[in-house]
Amino acid sequence: MQKTSMPLRERNRLDTWALIHNAASLMACEQGMAKTTVEAIADAAGISKRTFFNYFPTKEDAIMGLQQPTLSEETLAAFRMESSEDLFGRTVRLMLTVIRSMFPAESRSDRRKILKAKYPELSKRIFDHLRDSEELVEAVLLERYPDPAQELALPGSLPGKDSALALLMMAGTVIRFAFSKDSGAATNEQSTAIDEAIEIFREAIKATL
Template sequence: MQKTTTVPLRERNRLETWALIHDKASGLALEEGMAKTTVEAIADASGISKRTFFNYFPTKEDAVLGTQQPTLPDEAVADFRAHGGEDLFGRTVRLMVAVIRSMFPEASLAERRKELKGKYPELSRTMIAHVTAAEGLVESILVERYEQEDPQFAEAGLPGGRDGAKALLMLAGTAMRFAFNRDPSAVSAGDTQSVDESIEIFREAIKATL
């Protein structure tokens, strides 16, 4: 029998308010333009105060895009540390994807975000800042595993410390972007098929060039 997860009322209210603010902010941006989509205008359209707005979003750009600061999901970190029979490269790509996905809550409107980024290229700065933060989080885990003498680091022949972590991080980031270019929903959605295929393609490409 499947177990039903009940979301506490307070958390449900928080998620609904987050979704409302994002919906109003993104709608205003498309209809009125970014210049007129001020925090005040978003708050008024959402029926909340400016103070409440900042309890949910640090900037108007985040409210428009439906993004939040990336985090290290506990389950993803545990999977990375557990090895699970997968090589270090695959584990790193999956950890990076999980951290990037944490930027987009379930109520984030992916199609609208795509439209907004096309109309207002300056919004890419917010995305780049979050991706940079996500890379920093993954790098911290890689350095930790190297310092704890994870045997897979030695087997992979990676250079020590931060240089090895950065090299692996850049390779994983490239594979992740490759997956996204093949399927734009691959990173923000829960389906792993495109990510799995991209990891395998990169494994074969690496083998073929060594």
């Protein structure tokens, strides 16, 4: 199947995003956080401060190569579609897809790893975005409960909202477990860490019931 070419406007947006991120991450690696200001990043990238804030809300996001997590209609449709995989596995994969949307292909994972080790405080922005990712997935799980005053769900859903929230927490735990085994699984679609983690948790749950 022939791939659909990316619209020129989107390609230009990604190129500018990558330009700013590259300048910010390189500056932070070479000069440190204190000297890596929004003004300095903008100058290095050859853009205005206004343009910087059109792409990144903070200098930390620019340095780490992060963007706000998103949930596409295509991803939603895949989650809602009947498949051979159970809701547990589908929820883990849904959350993983949302998390991966935080890291565009142009994001420099090599520098991010160095910067996280050198400046642990940068991890806070990752955690902030991870929380936003969980909220997106939570909204999807809870959409089957149309009446806020009731615990009754539409057919084919978990028996109550608390069960849906428990599933959300389990999915997050599975992903953290997978990332502890393979830190690159966050961005590497070829990694088997998520598949292996899902199976480990399935077996662990079965063995303790």
